[in-house]
Amino acid sequence: MRKRLGRARDTLAANPTATAVGIFGLVLLFLVATPASWQTSTLRLAVPIALAAIGGIFAEKSGVINIGIEGLLIVSAFSSIIAVHRLGDGGATMGLSNLWWGLLIGVLVSVVVALVFAVVCIDFKADQIIAGLAIWLISLGLAPFVSRIVFGSPNTAGISRFGNVTIPGLSELPILGYLLFDTEPQVYLMLAGALGGWFLLTRTTFGRWVVASGENPKALDTAGVDVRKVRYAAVLLSGVFAGLGGAGFALGTLGTFAGGGDTAINGRGFIAIATYLLANYHPVGALLGSFLFAGLNSLQTALQSAGYAIPTELIRTLPHMSVIVVLVLVGRTRLPDAAGEHYESGED
């Protein structure tokens, strides 16, 4: 039983075309068999998980394990809400809707925190796991701290969220139209992020540098590429993706940010890590994997509205339980060879 999923995944990876057709068929089957409300809510709940996972792929592929993406989701989510609130809910600044300013500021804050993490890990050679945990714990404190100063409570005020953007023509398509072409901006961002991330990682020089920096930094260094710069870029990129995920989730789905306890992010950054391990660092695979956890997440509302008296607290932990099941079935994933290690140019 053990590692069967991992082996199955390797078989799938060896036959990409067949895999793509198979997955597409499965997705179509799901779309026909499940209620539309569950599908749309799954797609929205997938946003933070998928985007954080794609960001995490870049960092880890480059050799820096970014376990702090949970923290990046938290800071981008609450800072985007605060920014919209400060600029004026429902208004626009310099011709751009304040919601988009909020998204930009959320991403910016996430990148700044990612920069701190990068400096600590790359230049000061910190233990990446411990530093990542520290980033998470700092964010857990920062969210209610800032909220209390601005709103007098650990929860932020509410804002009016992103509305649907309908693409004329395409939204009329059967089965997929209403789902993919009549939805909120953050969902488009997620879909574009997965495709863009896949292109960047597998089809560009930068992508090859990132992979080399994680697998064999010495070879990359010998080829005249600065490993340090590649790792910095990859970690900052994880900040951009996680920032889009956190801010998009807050501005499109939550509309407010609860900063108490585990915050409204509620472990989605860690679920993202399990997602990309399951997807074996494939950005599009991570998108599909995020549907699994988001689907379980949206089961909660679906079951409740169907009138089942299953305890909410238990249903809420379904995604977390499934993460453990997935990790057990996948077994150990092959990390990039130099992941977690420091690299010093000119070292022997």
Add this chain to the structure above:
Amino acid sequence: MNSGSGPMPDRIRRLLERLIQASVMERIAISVAALFAAVLVGGVLVFISGSFASCRSGLDVAGTTFCYNPMQVYYELFLGALGHPLEGGWSLTNYNLATTLQQTTLLIFAGLSVAVAFRAGLLNIGTQGQLVVGGLATAVTVVFAASIIPSGFVGTVVLIPIGVLAGAIGGGLYGAIPGVLKAYADANEVITTIMLNFIAVGITSTLLSWQFQDPESNNPRTEPIPEYAEIPTVPYIGFSGGMDFSLLALGFAIALMIGIAWLFARTSFGYELRTSGIQPAAAAYGGVNEKRMTVASMTLSGALGGIAGAFWVLMVHGSWLENVPSIGFDGIAVSVLAGNNPLGVGAAAFLFGILESGSNSIGTATDVPPELVGILTGLIILFVAMPEFFRMIGTRYIDVRPTEPARTDGGRAPADETTEDPRGADDA
């Protein structure tokens, strides 16, 4: 060191001792430096965030009003936690100091829990969940046992050990889960323990609403344990009963701390545990069953987390509350600051006890949100995690290499950097 003390030349042993001595001193220096750096960054954060708050009086700089005074905040944080010893009418057994020592007690258990796993090479982020589960086990067991055991002195003597044991078993079993998953399915323990924290909250609140809710309370909590089952205070010299702190509990925590230090240093189990942490391959070669060691150390770690939960119930609240404070996460900070050394855990726990108790003083005496303490905790971990930062500062401004051991062996090559680094030796 049972199997380590073979025929070893005196000269090498002296050198090793000096190396260890140097790394311990360096560790302490780094921890202290990290603490100061975190306080400094936190102070800047407090000062800047004051410009976003609204207040009647503050410091005006170029048209911006800065509402918060970091010095006042730290005064309240550190001295408020001791009950303001510099002000008049101070008594040693004051309420704030009692809260500080109460938190210290809980944090010793939580810090030991994290340290045991770290030393075995496992990152147990799940102490929080183990504490939540263990605490519920304690509360439920004691309430049930109290119905069949006579009250009064006998009840105290019987119920408290039963309660602590129940917490240890509950937390231990919950900690064993990620251990088994790691040993037999290769599931990364960092992610599984974090997930199990969320799952612990879900399971315990479901159990509470299903079976254990106190019908006489509107808050989500279990039935209160009888008063004689709470940890008794020491008469005459101790803190009064209303302060929810007992010197007996602190004494037990310190005894347990020394016990764990002894376990590490003097028993073969401790030796095998540490070897598994430093050199898993060498441990396996030396006959240590790696899988069993993983499960055993996670179980021990979970049991210590469960004991923290037991004392949270038996000493602080007298029942299990759904809203469990983040003692388990602070335990990570305690262990990291202590360099995963059981004896260091005591000092680090006292420091974080001050921070936790001082956050109450901040909340009452200033307008600064008490969540500042959570940020400081994260900053301390972050700074401890980057000793290189302090070494760079040290070599740049002080112009000494504090890490370089005295060279006694003449012409030999200098030690490899990785062996100089105490982190590599302690928590790889």
